[in-house]
Amino acid sequence: MKEIKIFFIMVLIFLAAAFIPFSRPAVQNALGEAFFMMQEYARQHVLLCLIPAFFIAGAISVFIRKESVIKWLGPQANKIRAYGIASVSGSILAVCSCTVLPLFSGIYTRGAGIGPATAFLYSGPAINVMAIILTAKVLGAKIGLARAVGAVAFSVIIGLLMQVLFGRGEEKNRDQNEFISAEDHKDARPLWKTSLYMATMIGILVVINWSKADPSLRVWYFIYRIKWYLGGAWFAVLAWMLVRWFKKDELKEWTFSTWIFAKQIFPLLLGGVMVAGFLLGRPGHEGIIPSSWVAGLVGGNSLWANLFASVAGAFMYFATLTEVPILQGLMGSGMGQGPALALLLAGPALSLPSMLVIRRMMGTKKALVYILLVVVMAAITGLIFGAIF
Amino acid sequence: MEIRILGPGCPRCHEVEKRTMNALIELNVAADVQNVTDIKKIMEYKILSTPGLVINGKVKCSGRIPSREEIKRWIQEEK
Numbered sequence: 001m002k003e004i005k006i007f008f009i010m011v012l013i014f015l016a017a018a019f020i021p022f023s024r025p026a027v028q029n030a031l032g033e034a035f036f037m038m039q040e041y042a043r044q045h046v047l048l049c050l051i052p053a054f055f056i057a058g059a060i061s062v063f064i065r066k067e068s069v070i071k072w073l074g075p076q077a078n079k080i081r082a083y084g085i086a087s088v089s090g091s092i093l094a095v096c097s098c099t100v101l102p103l104f105s106g107i108y109t110r111g112a113g114i115g116p117a118t119a120f121l122y123s124g125p126a127i128n129v130m131a132i133i134l135t136a137k138v139l140g141a142k143i144g145l146a147r148a149v150g151a152v153a154f155s156v157i158i159g160l161l162m163q164v165l166f167g168r169g170e171e172k173n174r175d176q177n178e179f180i181s182a183e184d185h186k187d188a189r190p191l192w193k194t195s196l197y198m199a200t201m202i203g204i205l206v207v208i209n210w211s212k213a214d215p216s217l218r219v220w221y222f223i224y225r226i227k228w229y230l231g232g233a234w235f236a237v238l239a240w241m242l243v244r245w246f247k248k249d250e251l252k253e254w255t256f257s258t259w260i261f262a263k264q265i266f267p268l269l270l271g272g273v274m275v276a277g278f279l280l281g282r283p284g285h286e287g288i289i290p291s292s293w294v295a296g297l298v299g300g301n302s303l304w305a306n307l308f309a310s311v312a313g314a315f316m317y318f319a320t321l322t323e324v325p326i327l328q329g330l331m332g333s334g335m336g337q338g339p340a341l342a343l344l345l346a347g348p349a350l351s352l353p354s355m356l357v358i359r360r361m362m363g364t365k366k367a368l369v370y371i372l373l374v375v376v377m378a379a380i381t382g383l384i385f386g387a388i389f
Numbered sequence: 390m391e392i393r394i395l396g397p398g399c400p401r402c403h404e405v406e407k408r409t410m411n412a413l414i415e416l417n418v419a420a421d422v423q424n425v426t427d428i429k430k431i432m433e434y435k436i437l438s439t440p441g442l443v444i445n446g447k448v449k450c451s452g453r454i455p456s457r458e459e460i461k462r463w464i465q466e467e468k
Contacts, residue, residue: 066438066452101397102439105432249456257454260400361428 030278030288037277037325038270049137052205053130054265058258059201060129062250063194064092073107073116086116087155090123091132100124105361114362115163118370119155121358125348126151130265134324135344137209142389143337147344150381154345158373166366189245197241204234265320272322276329283332295334301386303379309339310379313347314355314371323347338386346378390420390467395431395441395451398424402440404454409442412460418468420444 021027069092072078072085086107090100100121108117127148136144207223208231215221223230242251280294281287298305318326323344331340350371359367392409396402406424413420425431434443438452442460449455449463 062453101428102395102431103437105428106435106437253454253456260404264400357428 026288029286030281033281033285033287034274034277036285037282037329038273040282041269041273041325045134045137048208049134049205050130050266050269051262052201052208053133054258054261055254056133056198056201056205057130057261058254058256059198060092061261062254062257063189063197073120079115082116083119083156083159086119086159087123087152088127090120090125090151090155091127091129101357101361108361113163114166114366115159117159118162119159121370122158122349122374123151123155126154126345128320128348130261131321131324131348133205134321135327138324138328139331139340143341143344143385146341146385150341150345150385154374154377154381157377158370161373162366162370165369193241193245197238197245200234200238200241204231204238207231207234268319269321269325272319273325276322276325280326280329280333283328285332287329287333289333291333294330298330298335298339301336301338301383303383305336305339306342306379306382306386307375309335309382310342310346310375313343313345313378314350314375315352316347317351317353318347320348336386337389338382338384340382341385342378342382345381346374349374390418390464391445392420392422393425393434393441393443394422395425395434395436395443396439397428397431398426399439401454405440405442408455408457408460412457412464416461416464418464420464 022031069085069089073082073089103124104117104121107120108114132144132148132151135147207227210224210227212224246254277287279287279289298309313323327335327340327343330343331337335343355367355371358370361367362370392413394402394406394409396405402424406422409422413422425434431439431441434441434448436448436451440454441451442449442455442463444463444467447467450459455463
């Protein structure tokens with residue numbers, strides 16, 4: 001099949017090259033916007049935000065023992081605690097999006113049941129650590145926080161609702177064996193060390209990205225003034241931690257894991273940025289899609305706008321992190337805050353391909369309910385957020 | 390020796406496969422290595438998270454990329 005794929009790609013490229021009206025000023029402008037947006041990301045977000053975020057993701061995937069977290073989600077687990085853990089653990093357990101579905105399947109069939117499993121299914125992509133960081137940096141702390149809080153809340157609520165609706169029949173069919181844990185944890189680092197290490201990295205990330213504030217906001221502005229000293233000092237602490245608490249092998253694995261993330265995500269993000277730039281332009285500029293269309297469809301904070309954003313987001317496929325530049329373009333073209341949040345909450349969690357896989361795993365009825373829950377709650381949350389802010 | 394690499398096909402699973410093949414070459418051991426990418430089949434192994442490494446039907450590792458040394462050790466155990 002590979003040769004056929006290559007052939008089709010060549011045909012597509014040829015058609016694009018021959019038929020895209022490059023002479024039209026609108027197209028030229030859109031192309032410019034694609035590159036300008038790429039430059040903006042390269043200059044403003046890559047070094048201080050993306051790279052640290054990749055390191056953090058790498059650390060999570062290497063140093064945090066999934067087994068210890070999953071203990072809380074097994075069949076013997078306290079049900080209430082299971083929801084709490086499932087909703088936040090998505091970011092910890094599934095930093096790589098490809099592990100979400102096997103994990104979901106495991107928790108569903110051998111764990112605490114459909115409730116926590118669905119909570120996890122949603123929270124995995126929705127609370128992606130790197131995505132939240134980039135969202136806060138690019139789109140603003142308010143919406144970043146709203147996304148994080150919304151994602152956690154949704155997981156719990158959707159999980160509970162699914163359990164209420166479908167929980168009964170599940171009890172008998174489930175295989176009550178716990179997960180196989182192939183490891184023993186002789187070398188496990190004490191939890192407090194791992195936590196401090198992660199907190200330090202996140203702290204550095206937050207501090208070096210501290211945005212300029214109004215001098216009247218005393219504390220905020222003060223931190224901004226000393227952000228590099230703070231960052232530097234914290235970095236020295238991190239360096240000490242790395243030397244004292246970690247073996248060379250572990251550091252190598254960490255760097256390697258970081259590199260895998262960078263290799264996987266960076267090209268996709270770049271592509272997403274250019275597409276967003278071409279279609280929507282940077283904030284304050286136009287892309288190929290006229291701002292009036294965007295404002296008409298998803299501007300303001302009407303129920304229709306939120307619903308449309310939510311549904312569109314659910315079907316659209318967003319490669320990891322690409323929802324950020326796309327949203328940046330949309331908001332710059334007139335999308336309201338409410339619909340933007342709706343898209344953030346529905347988009348990364350679902351896509352047409354993922355809907356099909358979920359259907360295969362849960363069955364059509366449950367899958368439909370799940371999708372509906374996500375879309376409706378995203379729209380409502382967007383509505384509320386847009387109304388308050 | 391039968392080796393199965395469990396994973397839907399992401400870069401981590403490929404890395405596990407690469408390391409496994411290198412380990413086999415270094416130890417001069419022959420084995421039937423296959424990728425299992427179908428989710429339902431992966432779940433039959435009862436692992437928690439991909440990537441997964443199974444040697445002779447026993448799950449040696451799941452949810453992370455094992456080091457070269459670990460893979461070599463497991464292959465030796467199963468010889």
